[in-house]
Amino acid sequence: MIFSRAVSFVNARVVAEAGIAESVRFGARVLAIGDRPRRGDTVVDLEGAVVLPGLVNAHDHLELNHYGRLKFRDRYQNASEWNQDMEPRLSRDKAIAAARTHPLTERLFIGALKNLLAGVTMVAHHNPFYPELRRTIPIRVLRRYGWAHSFYLERRPAGAYGEHGGDVAGRWRATPPDLPFFVHLAEGVDVEARSELPRLEALGCVASNTAIVHGVAIDGDEWPRVARHGAGLVWCPASNVFLFGQTAAVRQALDGDGASRPTIALATDSRLTGSRDLLDELRAARAAARVTPDELLRMVTCDAAALLRQPRAGRTTVGAPADLVVIPPVGETPAAALVGARRKDVGLVTVEGRPLVGDPSFAAVFGARRVTARRVTVDAVAKLMDSALVRRIAGCPIAEPGVALA
Numbered sequence: 001m002i003f004s005r006a007v008s009f010v011n012a013r014v015v016a017e018a019g020i021a022e023s024v025r026f027g028a029r030v031l032a033i034g035d036r037p038r039r040g041d042t043v044v045d046l047e048g049a050v051v052l053p054g055l056v057n058a059h060d061h062l063e064l065n066h067y068g069r070l071k072f073r074d075r076y077q078n079a080s081e082w083n084q085d086m087e088p089r090l091s092r093d094k095a096i097a098a099a100r101t102h103p104l105t106e107r108l109f110i111g112a113l114k115n116l117l118a119g120v121t122m123v124a125h126h127n128p129f130y131p132e133l134r135r136t137i138p139i140r141v142l143r144r145y146g147w148a149h150s151f152y153l154e155r156r157p158a159g160a161y162g163e164h165g166g167d168v169a170g171r172w173r174a175t176p177p178d179l180p181f182f183v184h185l186a187e188g189v190d191v192e193a194r195s196e197l198p199r200l201e202a203l204g205c206v207a208s209n210t211a212i213v214h215g216v217a218i219d220g221d222e223w224p225r226v227a228r229h230g231a232g233l234v235w236c237p238a239s240n241v242f243l244f245g246q247t248a249a250v251r252q253a254l255d256g257d258g259a260s261r262p263t264i265a266l267a268t269d270s271r272l273t274g275s276r277d278l279l280d281e282l283r284a285a286r287a288a289a290r291v292t293p294d295e296l297l298r299m300v301t302c303d304a305a306a307l308l309r310q311p312r313a314g315r316t317t318v319g320a321p322a323d324l325v326v327i328p329p330v331g332e333t334p335a336a337a338l339v340g341a342r343r344k345d346v347g348l349v350t351v352e353g354r355p356l357v358g359d360p361s362f363a364a365v366f367g368a369r370r371v372t373a374r375r376v377t378v379d380a381v382a383k384l385m386d387s388a389l390v391r392r393i394a395g396c397p398i399a400e401p402g403v404a405l406a
């Protein structure tokens, strides 16, 4: 029997809970941080590269990532108008109708692949946790959560099988308080959008497990109120700017102190309106609001994990699953390196210590973890990929732009 070996990354900048460390040892779990390699380890010199916890994408619709970006007016006032524009086209527009005929498993897979290639190892899918998500999805998808689509789709189709968006208050009440509850809220710039936070408060649904998705119409001076309830924001600036030409008052929200600052996670939403992936979203966020790289790093790691109630995600600690992402040493700080990275730059992504995609220079890690690697290209850059994942991509009827198998 052939055992897998532990891996030691040395000469690295490991972003760990206790600060930056020079090394990390891992098998399926993180074994040590800042320690020397042990005998038998596969040692890889990272030459200063940054090791982050696998990124957390707090909001996506995994089955909606292969249509391309769609809108039918230059600017919308409310997401409900965009939905009204979309609805008749779902059957009438030939390209959209054709893209909808792919099996849900395949559509979900492409959404998961989008996330993986950008270093995301955990995603919150907005819609039911479909049984299809248990199959052949290479990353972690949040399993326990409550959700409603929005006030405007309460009694209209929202899910992949035409499920209704759900009664917001009823769904919130049905969600145990220790699980996150996600709802699209205040997604627009009109009076209707501005009315939604007070409406949700009046229903008693703004609480410590409430994750407000978008919040574009929430006033800067309303954020302390949201924060005092313990609720947080899932911020999707690229989608907001695409639809409305503006985004949530995130700088004002972050400038609150202590209990009046809400927890904020950055997220992509789907490619129907959002950015290509979470790395591109980081740059969209920088362009949309005065946020610092360090603030953004927290929004895709520990703060996102806090909103998702996933204490083992978004941080690198001994004993936690080795969900890691390696980013080249560009920029003065790890956060700056992350904000500058595109998916072709991602050095390596592991889930539970299993390398899934990475630079050829990490071949020894695939060997150590007993993962057969095959060569692929991502945005014209040579990568190694888990051969099981390559087979899955080869068998998928939907192509991911930029990914070429040898």
Ligand SMILES: [Zn+2]
Residues within 6 Å of the ligand: 059, 060, 061, 126, 184, 213, 269, 270
């Ligand atoms: Zn959404």
